[in-house]
Amino acid sequence: MNTPEPSLFDILGPIMIGPSSSHTAGASRIGFIARRLLGESPRRAVITLYNSFARTHKGHGTDCAIIGGILGFAPDDERIKDAFDIARSKGLDWQFKFQGDAERFHSNAARLQLFGENHKIEIVGASLGGGRIKIEEIEGFAVEFTAQLDTLIVIAEDVPGSIQRISGIIAERKVNIAQMFVSRNKNQKPPMASMVMELDNPLPPSCVSAVGALGWVKFARLIESIQEGSSMYEK
Amino acid sequence: MPTFNLLSDIATYCAEKNCSIPDAMLDYELAQGRSSREAILAMLDKTLAVMEQAVEQGLTQLMLTKSGMLKNWAKTVFEAKVSTLGLPLQKAVARALAVSEVNACMGKIVAAPTAGSSGIMPATLVTMREEHQIPREKLIEGLLVSASVGLIFAKNSSFAGSEAGCMGETGSAAAMAASTIVYLLGGTIEQTFEAAGIALKGAMGLVCDPVAGLVEEPCAVRNAIGVANAFTSAQIALAGVKSLIPPDEVIFATKEVGELMSPRLKESALGGLANAKTAREIQKKVFRSDDVKLIGE
Numbered sequence: 394m395n396t397p398e399p400s401l402f403d404i405l406g407p408i409m410i411g412p413s414s415s416h417t418a419g420a421s422r423i424g425f426i427a428r429r430l431l432g433e434s435p436r437r438a439v440i441t442l443y444n445s446f447a448r449t450h451k452g453h454g455t456d457c458a459i460i461g462g463i464l465g466f467a468p469d470d471e472r473i474k475d476a477f478d479i480a481r482s483k484g485l486d487w488q489f490k491f492q493g494d495a496e497r498f499h500s501n502a503a504r505l506q507l508f509g510e511n512h513k514i515e516i517v518g519a520s521l522g523g524g525r526i527k528i529e530e531i532e533g534f535a536v537e538f539t540a541q542l543d544t545l546i547v548i549a550e551d552v553p554g555s556i557q558r559i560s561g562i563i564a565e566r567k568v569n570i571a572q573m574f575v576s577r578n579k580n581q582k583p584p585m586a587s588m589v590m591e592l593d594n595p596l597p598p599s600c601v602s603a604v605g606a607l608g609w610v611k612f613a614r615l616i617e618s619i620q621e622g623s624s625m626y627e628k
Numbered sequence: 629m630p631t632f633n634l635l636s637d638i639a640t641y642c643a644e645k646n647c648s649i650p651d652a653m654l655d656y657e658l659a660q661g662r663s664s665r666e667a668i669l670a671m672l673d674k675t676l677a678v679m680e681q682a683v684e685q686g687l688t689q690l691m692l693t694k695s696g697m698l699k700n701w702a703k704t705v706f707e708a709k710v711s712t713l714g715l716p717l718q719k720a721v722a723r724a725l726a727v728s729e730v731n732a733c734m735g736k737i738v739a740a741p742t743a744g745s746s747g748i749m750p751a752t753l754v755t756m757r758e759e760h761q762i763p764r765e766k767l768i769e770g771l772l773v774s775a776s777v778g779l780i781f782a783k784n785s786s787f788a789g790s791e792a793g794c795m796g797e798t799g800s801a802a803a804m805a806a807s808t809i810v811y812l813l814g815g816t817i818e819q820t821f822e823a824a825g826i827a828l829k830g831a832m833g834l835v836c837d838p839v840a841g842l843v844e845e846p847c848a849v850r851n852a853i854g855v856a857n858a859f860t861s862a863q864i865a866l867a868g869v870k871s872l873i874p875p876d877e878v879i880f881a882t883k884e885v886g887e888l889m890s891p892r893l894k895e896s897a898l899g900g901l902a903n904a905k906t907a908r909e910i911q912k913k914v915f916r917s918d919d920v921k922l923i924g925e
Contacts, residue, residue: 398631399782400657400660401656401657401668401775404740404774404775404778404779405672405675405738405741405774405778406739407739408674408737408738408739409736409743410735410736410737411730411731411735411736411746411843412731412732412734412744412843412844413743413744414742414743418739449842451694451914451915452694452842452915453842453843454694457734471736473734474733522788524739624741626788627788627790627791628739628743628788
């Protein structure tokens with residue numbers, strides 16, 4: 394893929410809640426993605442902030458921004474400022490942990506564990522600057538996606554032909570896979586794999602349920618692209 | 629498809645097509661095939677609206693940051709009885725402080741180009757609207773001019789405080805704003821870009837040394853000074869005074885200077901004002917926070 398020329402809105406933007414595109418806007422976006430992956434209202438959240446996030450979250454409102462994201466607020470939603478109060482009124486129970494020296498993770502990284510009525514999800518995301526983020530881990534699997542494109546996340550038993558089957562369902566809908574990231578865990582019983590597919594065009598919800606309905610698929614979620622609130626430049 | 633790597637590329641394109649800088653930038657953005665002309669203009673309109681709203685908010689609402697470092701400075705300056713050079717400059721400076729305070733207080737801003745420098749473009753546009761009765765469509769053209777300068781700066785230098793210090797943030801914003809002012813006052817394309825070069829000369833080597841690592845002090849005052857830089861540079865360029873060093877070369881110089889600057893002076897809060905005795909005391913107070921216990925410490 395050719396690197397596209399920057400948009401004018403990579404210069405004039407993002408429109409965001411301050412004070413920092415990496416520590417506030419990016420942080421809220423990680424929370425927002427975790428909420429979408431959970432697929433329902435979270436009841437409880439356990440958040441571990443790493444490295445620079447752990448040390449400087451207070452001044453930059455990183456904690457508040459992540460809770461805002463978990464509540465489903467986009468990075469330019471003015472309710473982020475009041476996220477703690479809103480979370481309390483919605484009965485969300487949250488806890489923050491801090492680890493200042495996690496070399497394994499990006500300097501601005503967070504682990505989010507969300508628990509809803511029926512589901513739970515655990516992700517690790519990193520804020521890259523300019524409001525852009527990267528999700529690095531889902532349910533213990535190493536992944537890599539930025540949510541700049543529509544992204545389908547599947548966790549399934551590592552059965553032969555699983556990738557072909559799922560990409561077949563997507564191809565039937567005439568949707569093109571721009572990039573795919575597979576990660577396997579042979580130590581689990583049965584062996585499991587995660588598949589992250591970044592898509593060039595919108596995937597109909599029926600397609601996601603079709604993938605989810607496959608017997609060996611444990612989890613299938615579509616993260617719709619979130620282009621607002623980020624710039625390709627480090628800011 | 630227009631590819632702009634230098635300000636001179638944009639100037640050449642305008643000369644060949646006999647078009648304005650905003651026209652060139654619209655052509656550029658349309659050529660990326662991401663959105664329609666209507667969508668681009670709507671997004672610019674929204675961008676301007678958020679900027680205007682941030683100025684208003686910072687001048688009318690209570691602005692007190694959690695750290696306690698910023699407290700209603702914008703209003704204080706706006707209402708001050710003594711003006712150094714008349715009300716327009718006094719207000720422009722207050723508006724830049726206003727947006728910086730909104731940003732620090734978790735309000736909504738446009739990173740233009742960064743959150744840390746988000747006060748300069750709004751203060752400039754609102755001031756141009758108030759002092760020169762510039763209509764909205766024209767202000768949007770002004771935004772396109774600012775983006776042209778920002779684009780070339782981003783391609784050849786860096787907005788990141790960690791790479792180019794505050795020069796990359798309030799310096800580039802001042803350059804964008806200076807060009808906008810010249811354009812809105814009818815300057816030539818050459819004068820428009822000349823203003824950007826002059827503004828950057830004034831910000832060359834400006835360090836990023838935030839007290840306690842927060843986007844507050846000295847960020848807010850550097851936004852205010854950035855607006856003054858923009859109007860000063862625009863004044864010089866509009867008069868037809870030419871800089872000896874062409875603006876593209878000034879941008880190259882900012883990159884070199886950024887590389888030469890110590891990491892201690894680039895956003896790490898290790899040197900400069902961040903390392904002043906009082907800054908260290910403030911830092912201790914802000915992060916005294918007994919509720920933050922790092923795992924393993």
